[in-house]
Amino acid sequence: MAKPRAILKRTQSVKNIAKITKTMQMIATAKFKRAFDRAVAARPYTDKLTRLIGKLADAAGSEFEHPLLDKREPKKVVLLAISSNRGLCGGFNANATKAALQAHAALLERGLDVEVIACGKRVARMLKYKRVIADVEHTHIEDKPTFAEVDVIGSELLERYANGEVDEVHVAYTKFETAARQAAVVEQVLPLEPPQADEDAASGVQQNFIFHPSAEQILADLLPRSVRLHVFQAFLDSAVSEQTARMVAMKSATDNAVEMIRDLTMLYNRSRQTQITTELSEIIGGAAALE
């Protein structure tokens, strides 16, 4: 049996680790709430934009054409992989990277030239380990992505798409579905799917809207916005998912540490008792030998 002193030392270090993981869990919980509020705050904008685009699509008719809707023969595609700058959040980064790698392999199989943009130190490092070197790395986006920060990336992609440099844009990120469910997904950002005409607008409540300047032009103004919003939403979702993943990971780490402390304490008590018993029997044995 191990020496009681060594066990005591180990217990102490496990206790320290438990303290750290507990704190990290609490921080992640606080950050999760904030990130969640931000993701929810974006929702009215998304809903209204989607509904408006539906309404306009209905008004503009099916002949509406826009460069962002064109499906051209793809040659060069961009894969935007989003994860975090920090680790200690369970399988969060690994899952996001896995999704990105799968998408990357699938795109290569189609014989395309793939450019990888990695957002987050972790995903960049893990991709590099798998011999996929990111062409661009963004590591400045922390756990509170602002629209302005993210928009730099979104606008650049839009511009390059408009120039014909890039023919498709995909984004791999962790979608936040519910607090208990996040899934690493790959979505196509560009070209856009043709907007679906709004059901409500078509059925009954048809109002005669004045379009200023015209439905087509407004739609042309809104489509790039919806692309940028899509990218922003991906970053927000990823930020929320990261905090949830960290919360869960740190919770189980704390639980494990507590259990370990209990086991170690029991082991310590036992070995202490064994030691005392041994010493006692030695003394008694010694005394008996003297008689």
Added chain:
Amino acid sequence: MAENAALTVSVVTPEGSAYEGQAHHVVAPAFDGEMAVYPLHAPMVAVLGHGELRITRTDGAGQNFYLSGGVLQVAGDEVSILAETVIPSRDVDVEQAHTELTEAMGTPAVGEVELDARMDRLDDARARIRVAGRSTGRNAPTADQILQKPVE
């Protein structure tokens, strides 16, 4: 009805809602000039430009925002404004706008796309300066600043 009719205004951005509430009337910067919306306005969708959004609440108090680009929708007595940049007018940074204006002026632009982009930056900077000048009464732009066109 006309007496106590009120608009329900919501200004939303991707980062959250900037204004939510009742209003007497709203003046918004449409892409080709300012437009006002009063209750009983016809249903409408308009593209917005750079400029000041002025909301006059039912108690007469005003609330002003700088916004750049976006879209306004009027449906019934509901006014929804979607914009990516919404800043309360008094928080507009004039110095930064001046710097941007000078910078945009100094950037050479060739071709339609670049010229358009530069015009957009210039419009944005000028609108910021104008809005800030109006909200504080200081830093009002001079005629030169407003009229000065970029060198082709």
